[in-house]
Amino acid sequence: MAPERSRPPTKAAQREATRQALILEARRQFAERGYAGVSLAEIVDGVGVTKGALYHLFPGKEALFREVVCQLHAEVAERIGSTATEADHWTQLVLGCEMFLRASTEPGIQQIMLIDAPAVLGWDAWRQLDASTSMQQLDEIIRALIDEGVVPEQPVPPLVHLLSGAMNEAALWLAHSDDRERDLADVMAALTRLLESLRT
Numbered sequence: 001m002a003p004e005r006s007r008p009p010t011k012a013a014q015r016e017a018t019r020q021a022l023i024l025e026a027r028r029q030f031a032e033r034g035y036a037g038v039s040l041a042e043i044v045d046g047v048g049v050t051k052g053a054l055y056h057l058f059p060g061k062e063a064l065f066r067e068v069v070c071q072l073h074a075e076v077a078e079r080i081g082s083t084a085t086e087a088d089h090w091t092q093l094v095l096g097c098e099m100f101l102r103a104s105t106e107p108g109i110q111q112i113m114l115i116d117a118p119a120v121l122g123w124d125a126w127r128q129l130d131a132s133t134s135m136q137q138l139d140e141i142i143r144a145l146i147d148e149g150v151v152p153e154q155p156v157p158p159l160v161h162l163l164s165g166a167m168n169e170a171a172l173w174l175a176h177s178d179d180r181e182r183d184l185a186d187v188m189a190a191l192t193r194l195l196e197s198l199r200t
Contacts, residue, residue: 019057021047027068031108035065035116062120069117069129076103076113077133089144094195096141097163098188100134101171105184110175114168135164151198159198166194 009017025046029038040061044054058064080103084095104113118126139160145151170187177183 015057018047018049018053022049022054022057022064023067023071026064027071027108027112030065030068030112030116034111035061035120040064065112065116065120066125068112069121069126072109072113073129073133076100076109077137079103080134080137089141089148090150090199093138093141093145094192096137097167097191097195100167101174101184101187101191104171105174105177105180110171114172114175130164130168135160138164149200152200163195167191 022043026038026043029043029046038061040051040054043064044051054064058067080096080099083099084092087095103109117129121129139156142151142156142160142163146153146156170191174180174183174187
C-alpha cells in the first residue's frame with residue numbers, strides 16, 4: 001500500500017507562516033538595532049519574501065512593530081503568570097514583580113518594549129498594552145490579598161498604578177545599568193521593603 005501523501009499547506013497556513021516569520025525576524029532586528037535602525041527591506045530580506053508580501057500582511061513598519069510589542073507584552077505576562085503558581089498570593093506578588101523586572105530588562109526585550117515602544121507607538125498606546133497585561137495581573141493579585149486580609153481594604157486602581165509606575169521606572173533604569181544583576185538585587189530589596197509596608 002502506497003504511503004499517503006501529505007497535503008500541501010493551505011493558503012491560510014502559508015499566510016500565517018509568513019506572518020510569524022516576519023514578526024520573528026522583525027523582533028530579532030529591532031532588538032539588535034532598534035526601531036530606527038531597521039528598514040522593511042532588511043526584514044523581508046531576512047525572511048526571503050518580497051515587500052509586497054509584507055504589505056499584504058501589515059500596513060507598514062509601525063504595524064509590524066506593534067505586533068512585535070504585543071507579543072512581547074503577552075510573553076512577559078505569561079512568564080509572570082507562571083511564577084510560583086503553587087505559592088501563596090503574597091509570594092506570587094513578590095516573585096511576579098521580580099520576574100517582570102528580569103524579563104523586561106533582558107537585552108532582547110528592553111530595547112523594544114521599554115525604549116522604542118513608548119516613542120514609536122505613543123505613550124497612551126503603550127500604556128494600554130501594559131494595562132491589559134502586567135497591570136491586570138497586578139490588579140488581580142492585589143485584590144486577592146485584600147480579600148485575604150493581607151493588605152488593608154483600599155481603592156485598588158491607585159495602588160496598582162503606583163506600583164506599576166514604580167516598576168516601569170525601575171525597569172527603565174535597569175535597562176541602562178552597567179551591572180544588571182547587582183542593580184536588580186538592589187531594586188528588589190527596595191521594592192520588597194515597599195511591598196512589606198502594604199501589609200496589615
